[in-house]
Every structure is written in structure tokens, then in C-alpha cells.
Amino acid sequence: MKRNIILLPLCLLCAILISSCDDYLEKKPLTQIGNDDYWKATSDLANYTLQFYPSLPAFEVVGSYTGLIGWDGTRGSDTQITGVPSTVWNGSRSPVTSTSDKEWNWTKIRSVNVFFDNYWKCKDPFDSYKHYVGEAHFFKAWFYFEKVRAYGDVPWFSKALDTSSEELYKARDSRVLVVDSILWNLDKAIEYLNPLKSVDGGSNRLSKEVALLFKSRVALYEGSWQKYHKGTAFGTSGADPDKYFRLAVEAAEELMDSQYSTGLYSTNSPSEDYCKMFSLTDQTSNKEALLWKRYDKGLGMGHSFQIYVSDRTAGNSLTMEQIHHYLKKNGEPYDYISVGKTVKGGDFLTKIAEDCDPRLSQTIWIPDMVMWDNGYGKGIFTKPFLNQSGEYLNNTGFQIKKGNDPKDPQAGSGVSWNTNCVTGAIVFRYAEALLNYAEAKCELGEVVDYDKSVNLLRRRVGMPDFKVQSDINRSLYADYGYAISDELYEIRRERTVELGCEGFRYDDIMRWAAHSLLKGKRPKGYPLDLSEWEGVKINYKVDENGLLDPYIGQIPNGYGFDPERDYLECIPINEITLNPQLIQNPGW
Template identity: 40%
Template sequence: MIMNKWILFITCLLTGVLAVSSCNKILDKPPLDQIPDDQLKFTATEMKLYSNQFYPAFPGWFPGAYTGGIFWLDNASDNLVHGNYNYSAQLSGTGTVPPSGGGWDWGNIRAVNYFLANYQTSTDDPAQTNTYVGEIYFWRAWFYFSLLKQFGDLPWYNRPLTTEDMEALQAPRVKRNIIVDSILQDLDQAVALLAAPGQAEPLRINRGAALAFQSRVALYEGTWEKYHNGTVFGVEGADYTKYLRKAADAALKLMNAGYYSISPITDDPRFGYWRLFNQKDLSNNPEMILWKKFDKALGLTHFGQNMMAYGGGNTGLSKQLVDDYLCTDGKPIAISSLYRGDNTLQLQITNRDPRLAQTFLLPGYPRIITNGDTTGRFILPDINLLGDGRCTTGFEIFKGIAPDDADGTGSSTASIVFRYAEVLLNYAEAKAELGEGTQQVLDQTINLLRDRVSMPHLSANVGFTDPHWEFPELSPLLNEVRRERRVELALEGYRFDDLMRWSADQLIRRPLYGAKYQQFVGKPFDPPLNNIAVSADGYIFPLKNTPASGGWQFNPGRDYLLPLPSNELVLNKNLKQNPGWK
């Protein structure tokens, strides 16, 4: 436990309870982890500080775009194509059993369990402390869910262990659905104890965040168990419908509570969706359930904007993602008369869902604004550069760029942890999986998102057949619900989890392409184009000369879960290795 600048920032800036001057005084005090356990009184202030240490676990711009930036997380998916085919060893199939570590880390679980085992000694009024107890229940759910996604079955620890707890330390893993039941119970506790939105301290976990997370966890497990059923990753005898029902119920509670709504576009519709993702302050946005704030004055910045404004980040949108956006008649490109082809970037966004033109850069778009003057506008994608400056596909990231926040001194663009759009999509998917995807459900969810960008409504009967549906074995409605999720949440870090829970290795083990190459030939690139890998039919093919030329070598009998480190198998003979790993 380290009370670093981020914790001080949470305490001073996010809660508004302590002034900056008082935080400076805290710097002179011992860090929280240096206070002996028997001296903790579990006052409301101590409880808040204890929870603060976990806030950096939320993904965001911090600490850096490549290690945690939300707009780079999709490199581990088929939405982006990173220049390093081995960016995600799990997808590329190149993972090995680590001797230690490898994500099998229980430090945070022990810390939250210590709190939950001892906070009852507090003499403070529960009205002042309950919300922090709720936060800790949320954190135990958060850390267990992270471990579950990586390793599947887990030991369940609900108390802090010591070296004397040999029996517990030698515990075997229990089935993943039992772990999920415990996670959902923790979130029930969190919902009961946390303050409601509007009553909670700003930028702290509240009841809305707990319900949103509960819908995410339950949907993940319900679809995992459904689509991995009968495989080595399935759960024998499990009832996946109870998790789908829980996902729908949690989402509906949040929808009915009226805390949040879809943020309307009130200015230029060409950029309204884009502006959701590049603001410094989201406190007045009705869609934001929880977000992270940065502050240059406190030295709490990130360099994500510089990476996006000054180069392609050695990544780019895949053709597969771009092709998934509908035309403005609500039909897919394979059957719409409005589709204008893909010979140029401009043609590709013509008559298409407006979210597409707000996700990758087009000529004339702003990249860098200095003192109100747009000195740097996008002209050509950085396919001619090398390393981090390169755009791999010709579709260069625009979603998330803040042109006025890339001055080289560090950026303070906010990052989103939970937004209401995800909750609506969780509800729509859970209901569709349950066979209850009625028109009313779609009008409550997906069609609200489409209204924001003036796209036609989705009908429960869909009304068309797309020959390129990614999941032809599923119903038209499920295909379109999944399409909407991909489009609305593109580049926000959801796609990897979606591919894993849907057992979608067929999408992982296929070649990934970029834009048509010919449109860039003869253009004034500096340095000139050189050695651009191109497919036989003329598309930029970033991974052509790598082992992933035919698709990542993902092993569907092994790579849906990570291996346990070998030292843990030696220390605990009751632990068994995950399928396919030796």
C-alpha cells in the first residue's frame, strides 16, 4: 500500500473534503501502510485513505497510453492492428508458463480482506463510514473479477491470511461460477452501502458505479458459460441464464433510477460523439457514471494526447472494424445502395454511421491547437513513419484526441471508467440472449444511442440479412446487438473481453487489414512511402510479414485463459494448471 501522489490527488481534488494545503501536511506524515495495523482506528478519514490506494486500478490515461490508456487497450483485439504482432501474447498464441508472477497477484485481495475483517472496530457514525465500506466491497469484486478473467477458477479468500494459515494457503481453486456468485454478492453489499449519485462525493465510487459493474460482471459470466459450454473452459451443470438475468436486472435498476441519461449533441453534429472522449471535466455530463480527473497543477498528467497528436502510436483501426459501421439507411455495407466503396478515406465515411467519421482521422481534422490556433491539421496518415509514430493501417485514431491538450508538457484529458451507454448495451444484450429482445427493450437502449447520431432505429425483427455477419450461427438480432456494442464502444477497451466471453476465436484467427493502399500512392509523404506491406487485393496489410499473416495463432484449446505461474503450483500442490498449458 503506497500513498503516492495519486492517492493525495484523490483525497484533495476528487473528494473536495480536504484543501490542497492540508494535503501538503499529509505529505509530512507516515504513509498509510506504515501505520501499524493495531493503530488503525478505522475512522471515516482512515477508511477513505485506505480505499484511495486502489483507485489507480481503474484503467485510464494514467500511467501511460501504452500501459493503461483506454484508446490503446483495443490493440489486444481485432479493432486495432498494432505494429508488433506479439503485442498480446495471449492473442498471438506465443505465451509461456511464467516461473512466477504472470498476473497471479493477491496483494490487493489481502488488503481489502484486512479492511473487511477489522472495520467493525470503528467508533465513527456508520452514516459517515458506510460508503467507504461499500467501496471496499466494490474493490474486492473488482480485483476478483480481474483475476477471474485471466485465470478462470480461483481460490476464494474472504479473510486476510498469514503464514500460519497453512490450510487456507493450500486451498484448491473453486469453480468460476462460485467465484462469480461471491463477486455479485459483494456488489450487492456495495449497492446497499454506497451513497447514491448526487449524494456521493464527486469522482468516488457510488451506487451507480456498483450497479454498472454488476451488470458487466454478470453479462460476462452468463455469456462465457453459454458460449464455452461443452469445452474445457465451460462450467458443468451451470445455469448461465441466472447471470444473464442478473445482468439485465442490475442494468434495469440503474435505468429506472433516473440518475443518468445519454448525453445529447448540442453543437456541431459532425463532432458531438467525438467530444465525449476528449474533455478535461466531465462533471456536468449526464452519461458519465464514474471518471478520472487529471490536473497539471498537481503534476498529475499523462502523455496519451502527445502520442495521438504527433503520430499514429504504431497502431490503426482495422478494416474489419471500419466495415462493421452501418450506412445511414441502417443497412450494412454489403447490401446498402448508399455504400460508396473504400477507395478513399472520404468515400468510406460517406453515407455511413456518423460515429465512423468521428473515430478515425480525415484530412482537415484538427490534431494540434496552440493558443486557439489550429497549427496542425491532419493531412495524411502516418503510414510512412516507423516505430511509435507509425499508423499501421491508414485509419489513424481520432476518437479521444484533444487537439488543445497536446503541448508536450503532459495532458489532463479526463478518462472514463463507466458510462451509461455501456449499461444500456449490457441490458440489450442480456435481454437478447434471454430471448426477450423486444422492440421496447431496443427503444430503451440501442435506439437511444442511435438517436444521438441520427441513425435509423434497430427493429426487433432486424429486417435484413447481412452476408458478412460475424456470427452467422446466431440470430439476426444478436448479431446487430453485438455490432452496436462494437461501434458505440470502439477503442474503449471492451473488445478483448467480448471476444473472450463470446468464444470468438474465429475472429481472432483471421488476417487483419487496413485501408486501400493505392489512394496514398503519389501523395507528398515525408519521408516517402517505402516497404508498405499490401495484400493481394490492395489493402494495407501490417502483419503480412509476421507469423500472424494468416491471423493470430491463438490456440482455442488453451489461450482463453492464462497459465498459473509454475512456482505457485510447487507451493500449493492443490492448484491445477489451466487447460493446454504445460
């Protein structure tokens, strides 16, 4: 593990000290500073923690829009895909040899521990800097949660170590100890962080609200993991799932209390608000965006999202498995397969947009929608980019629209690739807390208050209130490999719809032990209408229902996920060579 402790140059301190505390943009990392010269003022602590903000998911400064709207495809899921099958879900990963290949790297955690080893040297009153101590607790929890999701049991380090420290060669601590330590750090973050209304930097910097939301996420993840992996090599003997579900409920309920600066974005436009929320350049007045990332092209801090969500695709496509989750506008299940037998292609897209949950037509492109209307002219969506390739290709017929702003100057085919887009990136939004609450409460077997949770999300888009119901077509999109109650099925449906394309699906499948959603199956697209493509060359295959079957040539037998191995990552082999106390994960 020696090679993982990377001490970065002192000169990087300058980049931190001159950076703004109001907005987090792209900050250079910092792990080693002159301890005799630093830590004396509140501003030192405030500037130090800025280095951790770029670790949070947002729009990439270069490349496509991975990190937010396209993340479910890049990471791999049943609901969103790229041009090639996910190696995780296909079970085709090879053992990892070095730390440069994967996440077994401790630099960021060491950097946080440097803060804890030194912040007490500050000469200012504790109340003046406790917020930044709270930030450090939050980021320690964040970085360790990444480790737990990837590897399960990991070593817990309470202080900054150097390359000669014997503690580097310790064994892995139990998952329960690590997760409980994560939650302890989040409790300290909640205690020390200012509420959003009092944060210097507003919703561009961490707040008590964000820590509460993240605590509900961590606790829900662990409760689900321990419940659904029980009795497997990935469960922890003696773990209590209900303890974590209870903590998830408590954190979410506290956040739902009216004392906090939270709410849902709405301009009373049910047909637009859900999509529009993700297209805003400035999220300051959006109470749903508890934490968001501001961009400024004048500082060289931009991205290319609006280019990709209008004229390109970054190779990302939604699947029929996602579409199946959208209910009819009357709140009842919709039989997409039966409709697709007679209505195909663009007509199918138009019909399901007319018939179903308005979030569907705010997530994917429908014929005749305006893609851009700016200085580059006006672009109308006619059909998905099945005839394209690379970063222009859509291979399912369901082309992602979520977050598009036709008026944005970076939208459209006339825009050469650049990173001048400044659409704000929502990192944490309040809607997740409502969904976390409903799921954890249901898992506990308790009565869910839908009027203060899921129904708020549905009413924003004009959908009927939540109801428990059955669906004869569940096997097409919700085959988890085990039975759950109709109520929990419908809560999971609502989560999949509301958080679609936001990077949650991979973790949801993992924590639910839901490999049956993918194993032996292939993702499908819309019912193809070949008459729309006369004279145009497209590469296509369809299944027995006439649905696009983009992976049939690559994985004819479906995904090859190995449930005895693939729920956790391989610990790099060279790390086990360096530290024989490390035990490899199951199956690797």
C-alpha cells in the first residue's frame, strides 16, 4: 500500500488560497502543506476543504456529460446503455493488478486525515470554523462510502499516515465498523455544518441539509445491502438491516422538517418543470438543489452538456427497461409491448408521450420537439440517431433529452465541440430524500406518509397520487430474483422514474442484490418502423416483439454477471502482495 500515499507539491497551496469560497469550481488537490505556516486562521481551514469538492459528481469539464445525466449508461445499468455492454454486468472484468486500475487508493482519505490532525491549531474561536470541520467529516464519509461500495470491508484509518507507517499493512476492518464510522462522521457533519440559509457560499457549498440527505442515502444503501445479500458471501454476519433503515428514515424525516431550506422546483408547469430544473444555469433560487456546481467559462470552467443533449448523444441511450416504469397518466400500468405491436417508430414515441407520465416526455426526445432555437437556427427532433455512430449514436430509439434548454447558446448542430456550456450541475437534490424516506419506511413495515413524500413528486408533474397496485408485466422490468410487496415494487418504480439518468441505478441494483434484472438478458429498445428509414443505412436487429436488440451480436446469451463475484471489486493483486493481511474479495 506504500505506493498509494501520494504527497502532492506545496506549490498547489497557491491554487487553493486564491480560489473563491463562494462557488466550488475545479480545485486542484492538496495533501501536504507547511504545518508551521498553516492552520492558524478560519480561512486556512475553509480553503483546505475546497480541494475535495471536485470529487463530487457533476458535468465533466472535458469529454461528454458523464457524471450526471449520462452516468447510468457509463457505469452500466439495465435502464441506460452505451455502445458496448458493461463489463461489470457482463462479468467480463479481469483481475486488477495495480492501484492505477481501480479505486484502491487512499490519497483523498489521507488528505482529510491531515485536516483532522491539524485543524485544532486554528487560533480563531471554534464556532467560526466548525462548519469546515463539518465539511471534513462529510468528505471522510464520502470517500469511505466509495470504498465500501467498491470493496466491502476496508481498512479504517483515523489519522494521516506516511509511507513508513506500519498501520498501512493492517487487515481490512469489518464492513459494519466502517459503515458505522461513516455514519458517525455524518452525525458530526450534521452537528457542525451550518444550515443552508447560513452557509457562506450558499448551495454551492456543503450544508447541514446535504449531510442529512447523504446520511439517508448511506443508511438506506447499507440496510438494503445487508437485507438482500444476507446469507451470501457479501452479507455481514450479525448485521441488522433495520438499524440502518431506521437511520435512513430519521435523517430524511429531519430534513423534511419545515425548519430547513428545502422544497421542490416548480413554476406550475407540469409539462416542463421536471426537465427544466436540470437546464438552469443558476440554481441559487431552486430549493430542490441542496448542492449544485456553478460553472464559469470566463475562468475556463465549463462543459459540453447542452451540445450532447441536443445534437449528440455521447453514445448513451435509454432502454425499454426504463420506459416500462412510466405509468399511464391515470396512474395505472401501461402495456408498452402490446402498444408496440401495432404502433412503431416515431408514432410509438408520440403515443407513449401522450398516454404516460409527463416525466417520460421530459426525459426522452419525442418527434416534433424543438432541440435548439438560438443563434444557430432551429432544430426539430424527427427521429432518433440510429443511423449515426460514436458519440452521435443512439442505439435504442430512446434518446435522452433530460436537462435540454433549446435557448442555450451551446445547443445545436451549429456548435463545434467546446467546453463553454455553463448549465449548473445538481449534485444533491431534495427529491432523493423523499424517495429514501418512502423506501426505508416501507422496508421497516411501517405506514408511509405519501402526502409528505412521493405524492409531492407526482403532483409536480400532474400525476395522480401514489397507490399500491399489481402489474402483470412486472417480469419485463422488475424481475429482481425475489418477491417483494406490491407497495415496495411501486416505490422502486417511482425511484426509477424520478431519478432516471442521474446515476443512481447502478448502486440501486447492487444494494438490492438485483442481478436478475440483467443476468442472461439483453437491454431492448423501441419497436422499429423500417419505413421511416428507407434509403438510410442503419445497423439494427430486433427481437421477437419487434424491439431493437442492440447487443444481440455482442452478448447473444445476455449479460454474464457472476453473482458469486461481481458485486464487489477485485482488490489490486499488488496490494495483497505488499500486504498479506489483505484478503481478496469472493470469486477473485
